[in-house]
Amino acid sequence: MTLNVLIPAALGYVVFLFVIASLAERQAERLRQIGRRPRLLRSPLVYTLSLSVYCTAWTFYGAVGYAVRSGLEFITIYLGPTLVFVGWWWLLRKLVRIGKAQRVTSIADLISARYGKSNLVGVIVTLLAVVATTPYIALQLQSIALSFGAFAADEVLAPRQLAMWVAAGLAVFTILFGTRNLDANEQHHGVVTAIAVEAVVKLVALLAVGVWVVWGLADGPADIMARVAANDRPDWAIQPGRWMGLIFLAGVAILTLPRMFQVMVVENADETHLATASWAFPLYLMAMSLFVLPIAVAGMDNMPAGSNPDLYVLTLPHSLGQNGLAMLAFLGGFSAATSMVIIASIALATMVSNHIVVPLWLARRPHAAGGMRVAGDMRGLVLNARRLSIGVILGLGYVYFAISGGSRALAAIGLISFAGMAQVLPALVGALYWRGASRLGAAAGLIVGALAWLYALFLPSFGPGVVMGADLMTYGPFGIGWLRPHALFGVEGLDPLLHALFWSLALNTLVFIAVSLVSFPTPVERVQSALFVNVFDPGRDDDWRGARGWSREPAEDEAEDLLAMSQRLLGEAEAQGFFAAEAGAQGKTGFLPDPTPDFLDRLERELAGSVGAATAHAMIAQIVGGRLVTVDDLMAVASETAQIMEHSAQxxxxxxxxxxxxxxxxxxxxxxxxxxxxxxxxxxxxxxxxxxxxxxxxxxxxxxxxxxxxxxxxxxxxxxxxxxxxxxxxxxxxxxxxxxxxNGQVNLDIQEGGLNELIDRAIMASASVLPERQFTIRRQPLDEAITLKTDIGRLTQVFINVLSNARKYCDATDPEMRIGVRKRGDRVTVDFIDNGSGIPKKSQALIFEKFARLTDTHQAGGAGLGLAICREIMLNLGGDITYLPGQGGAAFRVSFPARLAARPRAA
Amino acid sequence: MGHDGTGPDLAPGIDGRDGTGVGAGHGATGHGRGLHVLVIEDEPNISEAIRFILRRDGWAVTVLDSGERAMATIQQARPDLVILDVMLPGVSGFDVLRAIRADGVVRDLPVIMLTAKGQAAARDLARDSGASLFMAKPFANAELLAAVRQLAGV
Known part of the structure; x- marks a missing residue:
């Protein structure tokens, strides 16, 4: 087989993934439009399969190599997650529950949300994740390059160039499907479905090779067992200390690896799926590990000495002429690598954009509360930040691969990565179970642990003389013996991985606890710690029902700024829907609820789903600044709560x-x-x-x-x-x-007509008002292609009136009118938004009343009945006309059914 | 329209300082004898009608279409009588009237108030604010002329 076959096969496979992902996206979008949840796309099966992103190329190729070198030790990498899923199910459930309640977007977001929405902690976790994951991505690129090389040993190959093309291709795929839109729940249906398909591909490929080895090469299980026994070597002896350490490390990894957090918590659609995954995922892992040892033994028996055991899965069938099987194995390894890279880069890009890029952008524009009102969509900024981050992360992975030369055994890089992310464990467990854990403690613990890991494991991993000199490794820095990277504090003779894991986690935990005990948590931290630790405890939660992150001081006119800001993050329709629903729940009409602490809290969580808790908190604080909850507020709530408890729930x-x-x-x-x-x-x-x-x-x-x-x-x-x-x-x-x-006695003249022509006519007719004013009109002709069946004449009258008003009253020097059309089900909404100074809040409720005129008589040139008539017309057409606050100018929303039923309004 | 309209029989105006319009009557031929009336009214058609009627009767007429510059104009041009609409954009007619009555120099200026609302409350308010006379719109031209003549003492 040559590259002429391999490259088209790999490309064909990627195209296949594209098709799967876009079909899934389309299906999800279609279901969303008819208001249903994507049940199949988000089933427990797909959830479990998506968890298999844990099994990367490292598992696919590297486990066999690991088995050749160390016997059964490879199984620890599967035992850790299995123990967590079977035994620590309650911890996962708590993680998922909190993730849903707090709209968590990444592991960095979860940690930062718990520790007082502190972006500092978020940045530390983000940086740690980037440093720890980059080698892992490099590992995947390396495995793809190696697998190409294994096939085409006789051809001139440029693995770096190949890896670069693979990295670029993956970046394109991830950007296309991972940053399509800013989902309020940060979920990616297309990607998750593609990952689930990849899980099946890699499992089938590995099982196929295994079955061929056991029943094709050997004479069944008994024969294989005999061969395993024959191949036993001293390296294969079980070292209990290392086993314990590795099982622990793998168990921690499943909780803290960014990509695992992404599929397990962020992409989780339903908490109950975890119940299925708790037995199905260990089964998957078992199936993945079933044939590792047989393949390893067969490779040792059949392959020439000196061939790379990391590639036995591929080279064994290839060298024995099983080209079809080898191709399947190649695709299996390819899918294992791509799925890891895609999910890891989405997870990292989310962290980088939410904790680094967006906060920097916000900081560059201090106190932009006024600026918030400037029209413009921040979603573009966030999405572009993510796209850029994906490119940068994959670029870093490629650079690491190109520099490190891709020579070391696959398993070593994977474990180093695991140990790096394991530093998040103390802060994570503290977040879930210890009310006393504080922001400073978490930050200090993370920093100390990360430094210890860098010093004792990561930097030495480049080999003596690359980053750390050989002298330093042997005698310690400046000859200080107890600071030797592989023998800290004089503890010698330990395996370097265990040594680094022990010291980094021990120092991390110690510092975390000590600093938490002596530091005083901020009020926001106290509120968040209660929400996290007591997430399953409704009784305790009641104590804190009043304990929101915002105080109760009354505030004027913040709601409109908040709406303007939210629109930029959530999109207009989403934000307006949310605000209208909140206002409705408060018993108010319109789009502007009272900015109560409860409301601010819910809004913050809604925003956090897009940009993370820390950024959402900072953005709201910019607008309602000074209303952060204080210790006094908490005390007041506590005493209030005591009184309330005396009353009955009724x-x-x-x-x-x-x-x-x-x-x-x-x-x-x-x-x-x-x-x-x-x-x-x-x-x-x-x-x-x-x-x-x-x-x-x-x-x-x-x-x-x-x-x-x-x-x-x-x-x-x-x-x-x-x-x-x-x-x-x-x-x-x-x-x-x-x-x-x-009186509803009007005779409607119902006709068919296009909305597009209707707007044309209204613009033409209204141009006679102050014809000397040059008005720029911005329309979306595609959205306007809607056929209406209603009283076209009356509707035109309303549009003319709104447009004429804008011509008369819009006070901008370069007046501009934006006409936005949207259709949801049968309901059409047309927004008319100008760029003038708008209508003050106190007048917004009055403008639709008769003779309500905000300026003087002669300028208006009418009796002040226009909008009152408009409203009556719209009510007769089964619709409404409302003022839309927070658009940066005067904005009117006309909504009506596209097809008017016989008589919507009782006469 | 007609803010600064000038008739064919234009005589030198009282002054042109405010630039909003200066009309002059038939010299001293009519009852007005060139005395100066300031009309503050935002409806251009009504102010044009009043100017025509008064000018024909020999009054010099200045028109303002809002209340903002009313006091400045009164202090500069020192008119002999003011016709003041109640519903003005910005500063209302009552505000202007109160300012006149509070001014040390022009407090005794005769002021006729015009209103289109014709309610007793407005009438009372006008009297309390110190209007010399209160007229409801629409008015008879002769009635307005008689009132102006009487108040200006000619």
Missing amino acids: LEAKSEELARTARQLREANEMLQKLSVQKDSFLSQISHELRTPMTSIRAFSEILMDDEVTGEETIRYARIIHDESIRLTRLLDDLLDLSVLE
Whole structure:
């Protein structure tokens, strides 16, 4: 077999993954649109298979090499996770529950959220993850390059170039499917489905090779067992200390590796899937390890001495002429490598963008609360940060591979990586189980552990003379014997891996506990620690129900800024939906809920799903700055809670109900008062609107009745009388129109028509208002391709009115109108957003009332009935027109059914 | 329209300092005898009608279309009488009236208030604020002329 076959096969396989991923994405999107969850895509089976991202090329190729070198020791790498899944199921469940409750996006996010939403801790974990994962990615690139080389031994090969192309291809795939959109839950249906398919491919490939070895090369299991016994060597003896250490390390790895956290917690769709995975995943691991030893033994018997045991899976069938099987094995190894790289780079890119890039961007624009209102989508920034991070991470992996030369045994790099990520363990366990664990403790422990790992394991792993000189390794820095990297504090004779693992974790834990005990946690930390540690304890949780991260001081007008900011992160439709639902839950109408601590808390969690807890917290704090919870708040909550506990739960529910009713009443009362003032002035308004044109008419007709006017004046004054009579007639028409619409007696003229043409017509008609103003109009013609069946004429009237108002009142020097169209189910919404200064909050509720006019009479040129008529028309068309706050200008949303049913409004 | 309209029989105006419009009557031929009336009214058609009526009667007429510069104009041009609309954009007619009555120099200036609302409350408010006379729109031209003549003492 030559590269001419291999490269097309690998490319074909990648195309196959593309198809799987995009089909899954499309299916998920289709289901989402009809409001269903993707059940098959998110089944326990797919979840379990996606966990197999644990089995990388290291497992696929390296386990056999490991078995050749050290006998059964390779099995420790599978025993660790098996023990965790079977025995520590409760810990995983807590992790997943907290991950869901806090909308966690990565392991760095979880740790930073628990420790007071501190970005410092997030940055430390992120850096550690990048340093520890880069060699691992390099390992995958190396294994792919090696497997190509194994096939084409006689051809001129450039493994570095090959690895570069592989890295670039994987970067493209990951960027395409990993950063498609900023999912509020940070879930990637396409990627997870592709990973599940890859899990099947690699399992089938390894099993196929194993079956061939046992029943093809040998004469069945008994024969293989005999061969294993014959091959026994002293290296294969079990070393209990190393076994314990490796089992522990692998068990920790399954909890802390960024890619495992990504598939296990972040991509988890349902907590109950964990129950299936707790037995199915160990089974998968068992199947993966079943034939490792037979393949190793067969390789030792059949392959020439000196051939690389890490590639037996591939070279054994290849050298014995089983080309089809060898191709399958090649694809299996390829899929194991690609799945790891894809998930690891998504996980790392999420961390890097959420904890490093976005905070830096925010810091560059201090106190951007005002800037938040500037229109523009921050999702683009976050996504681009991720794309860039993926490129950088894969680039780092490639550079590491190119520099290290890819010569060392696969297993060693994997274990070094594991030990690096294991440094997160103390902070993670403390986060879940110890209320006293503090931010400073976690940061100090992480830093000390990471340094110890770097010094004792990572840097020496490059080999003597590369980073650390041979002298330093043998005699310690400056000749200080007890600082030798492989014999810290004089502990000699240990295996270097165990030695480094022991000291780094011991120092890490010690410093973590000691600093936590002496430092004083901030109020936010206290709140978060309660939410994390007591996540399963509803009774205790009740104590802290009031203990939100935000204090209760009243705040004015923050809601609008918050909405503007949220729109940029969540997208307009999502953010508006969330705000409207929250306002509804508070018994209010419209888009702006009261910024209560509860609301801020939920909003923060919603945002955290996209950018991580620390960034979400910082962004909200920019707007409602100074309302961070204080110790006094917590004390107040505690004493309040004690009182509340005395009342029955029923009473509590009632008081909540009462509060809501009170809020509704207050709002209704305010509205009534405003209405009554308006009703009072209604007659006087009508009087004014009628008398003003009447005055001109009367005065000029009296003038004309005298003889003293010239012919020229006669014509001029007659025209004034004529104009004013038309004004009077128009006013009466409007009043009648309004009264007919209000009584629902209007006859709708229902026709078919395109929304596109309708908007064209409205823009044309409204251009006659202040024709000298140049208005830039921005539209999305593709979205407008909707066929309507409604009263086209009436709808056009509404659009004309809104557009004319913008022409009259938009005070920007370069006025601009953005018309956005969206269709959800049968409902069409059309947003008209200009770039003027908008309508102040106190007037927003009034503008749809009759005669509500915010400027003076003559400038308006109408009686102030326009929007009132618009609203009545929309109600008659089964829709509504509302003011949309927080858009950076005046914004009106017209929503209506695309196909109007016979009579939506009872007459 | 007509903010700065000038008739064919234009005589030198009172002054052009405010630039909003200066009209002059028939010299001293009518009842107005060139006396100066300041009209503050935002509806251009109504102010044009008032100017025409007054000018024909021999008054010099200045028109302002908002209340903002009312006091400055009064202090500079020292009109003999003010016709003031209640519903003005920005500063309301009542604000202007109160400012006039509070001013040391022009506090005794005769002021006719015009309103299109015609309610008793507005009438009372006008009287309390110190209006010399209160007229509801629409008015008869002769009625307005009579009121101006009476208040200006001609």
